[in-house]
Amino acid sequence: MPKQQITTTSGASPMGAYSQGLRVGDFIFVSGQGPIDPATGKIVGETIEEQTARTLENIKAILEAGGATMADVVKVTAHLTDLSNFAAYNKVYATYFPDPKPVRTTVGSQLLGMLVEIDAIAYVGKD
Numbered sequence: 326m327p328k329q330q331i332t333t334t335s336g337a338s339p340m341g342a343y344s345q346g347l348r349v350g351d352f353i354f355v356s357g358q359g360p361i362d363p364a365t366g367k368i369v370g371e372t373i374e375e376q377t378a379r380t381l382e383n384i385k386a387i388l389e390a391g392g393a394t395m396a397d398v399v400k401v402t403a404h405l406t407d408l409s410n411f412a413a414y415n416k417v418y419a420t421y422f423p424d425p426k427p428v429r430t431t432v433g434s435q436l437l438g439m440l441v442e443i444d445a446i447a448y449v450g451k452d
Contacts, residue, residue, distance in 0.1 A: 326350045333390035336383040337361035346387040351450025353391045357404070358383040359439040368439050373410040376440045377417040384445050385421070397447040398427040404434035404442045414441060 331346035337358060339345060346355045360376035361383065362369045370376040385395055405414060411431065419426070427445070436442055 331387055331391040333386050335363055335386035335390070337363050338366060340366075346391055348391050348449075351448060353388060353393050353397070353447040353449055355384050355387045355445040355447070357402075357442045357444040358387070359436070359442045370440075373405075373407075373413045373440050374417050377414050377443075380441050380443050381418065381421045384443060388445070388447055391447075391449075393447040393449050395421050396423050397449055398422060398445045399448045400446040401427050401429040402444050403429065403431040404436060405431060406434065406436050406440050408433045410440060 326349055329348040330344050331348060331353065333345065336345055339356070340361075343356050346353055358380050360368055360370045360379035362379070363383065363386070368376075369379050388394060388397065403414070403418070405411065434442070
């Protein structure tokens with residue numbers, strides 16, 4: 326099954342040797358995204374709420390470039406620098422995904438200058 330690269334200027338550009346997203350068969354894989362402004366390439370937002378929203382907007386843009394929506398997401402992995410921010414992060418996160426919400430793993434991690442990083446897998450095959 327060939328990999329198809331997904332790129333968009335509406336989402337944060339890669340800051341390393343990785344793709345924004347890949348479509349492989351009926352799945353779209355979105356790389357770990359952070360609160361990076363696509364126009365400036367800089368981290369934006371002081372609060373976990375602001376950073377979570379920007380991160381999810383980047384994921385949304387990459388999914389849309391691949392022909393998917395947030396409703397197609399089936400699996401998310403989220404990294405928080407401070408797990409005491411979980412409730413505030415979760416409140417914003419919940420507004421981006423319709424029911425049924427995707428399965429999710431949330432862990433505490435060391436991140437470079439940001440409060441949150443999220444990756445996603447979407448299913449775009451037949452129902």
